[in-house]
């Protein structure tokens with residue numbers, strides 16, 4: 052079982068803390084504990100309570116130790132000599148979609164450049180990781196929230212929607228139900244997310260050519276209907292993963308720094324031009 056909680060999660064009232072390690076922005080890799088043991092542990096000790104969700108924001112001068120305090124709280128250790136100023140401009144990106152479409156794998160591919168193969172371990176609750184990217188010579192920190200696709204965690208993720216500035220909505224090109232559910236996800240997004248949130252539709256697992264059941268054109272058509280950009284990605288091969296995050300970062304950065312007379316950033320054109328540069332595949336809207 053892939054067990055995640057973030058520092059936003061109140062975990063003071065359950066007794067899972069010692070047995071479970073967090074895999075957050077400062078963690079190295081996803082922690083896979085013995086599946087059966089952890090499943091039992093979860094069933095017996097994880098009493099999810101919506102009321103326990105809270106948020107803590109740390110403020111203070113640069114260098115006072117905010118990041119170190121968070122690492123200490125999150126991992127129980129102090130990282131010596133690791134000071135690097137947290138960059139000033141940052142955005143929150145949320146990954147959404149049915150369970151097993153590949154949200155965690157896409158995030159790990161983007162963050163660590165690796166593919167999490169092997170047994171599928173469903174995310175519990177919500178996890179986050181940070182990655183700094185450079186957009187037009189400006190460092191932009193993306194805090195990326197990986198949500199659990201399973202229905203039973205839906206109320207947890209709802210609580211986070213309104214803080215997200217961009218949403219990457221995934222389906223699996225080998226799963227018709229995950230594609231069919233995209234409309235329901237978009238309805239939910241319109242209900243809970245900010246009105247001007249950046250949305251991108253991703254058809255993941257494009258490497259699984261033989262198992263494909265959703266044509267690229269179907270993804271393109273749906274994206275067009277909702278007026279959102281679209282790409283097919285593969286967490287396994289890495290195709291279009293970085294481009295998806297960078298396009299979103301660029302769009303958000305342009306919005307944040309836009310002068311009154313400056314034209315709006317055209318995310319569709321950007322994606323197209325980047326794909327042509329890399330000679331890459333994958334559809335877009």
Ligand SMILES: Nc1nc2c(ncn2[C@@H]2O[C@H](COP(=O)(O)OP(=O)(O)OP(=O)(O)O)[C@@H](O)[C@H]2O)c(=O)[nH]1
Pocket residue numbers: 148149150151152153154155156157167168169170171172173174175198199200201255256257258259284285286287288
């Ligand atoms: N071939 C292939 N397999 C993938 C790809 N992305 C994910 N997978 C596999 O699909 C399964 C599910 O991946 P996850 O990333 O854990 O799925 P998720 O969307 O995070 O699922 P939840 O945490 O339950 O919401 C795993 O077995 C992955 O190895 C991909 O691009 N290609």
